[in-house]
Amino acid sequence: MSLPPSRRRGLWSWLTGxxxxxxxxxPSVHFSLAFLTLGGFVAGLLFWGGFNTVLEVANTEQFCVSCHEMRDNVYQELQGTIHWTNPSGVRATCPDCHVPHPWTLKIARKMAASKEIWGKVFGIVDTREKFLALRPTLAQHEWDRMSANKSAECRNCHKPESMNLRLQTPQAASAHQSQLLTGEKSCIDCHKGIAHKLPVGEEIQGFD
Amino acid sequence: MMQVAAAAPNKWREMRAFVALAFLVWPFIAVAFVGAYGFAFWSYFMLAGPPGPQ
Known part of the structure; x- marks a missing residue:
């Protein structure tokens, strides 16, 4: 397609021409307002459904572990923890803990994942060695995030007000009483390394 | 495709423009808008630190 002569007068005049x-x-000459609004309505419905479907698919464990960086490292470590199998059969998947549930924060996290695409493309953690070297940094990101939001993702399931302290060990009950119920600390401040291995100690314990 | 002067309204062209707007242009703008919204929050969190309790 060759450019029209008006191209030389700039993009705007080319566009309006x-x-x-x-x-x-x-205004439409051939189509009624009723038809056009119906069309926009239908397109909007399809878009809304499609958008949320894609958002939900991108919020599944299956999607997370479709990259070997996640599948071979953190996903393997989750297996065998209390958040993988337990007496009640309720389990946590990646996004339950790592993607904020409120919409705005979820979208912000999805956009932040562009950094993970960057990491995937340039192989930032494409080997076990690279992952282990970066683990303290990556873990610290999540600890900072969860400390700041008072372990909001933990509290989606674990309600401090629903805890029966009498069913806990005396040590746990007293820690929860003095630290958690006073609002001084939240879950992550004490319960680090419960779903994945801790950065330090892994080498000491002789894994890998 | 090549005429530059205002063309006479054409039913086929109006339908094509409508479908392009309803199913391509506006969805693209909507996704771009939501993306920009998310990026704005991400950038803000990088400067101000992660968000507090909701």
């Missing part, structure tokens, strides 16, 4: 542009910004 374009027949498709003119058609889009002029």
């Amino acid at each position: 374009n027949v498709w542009f003119q058609t889009m910004f002029r």
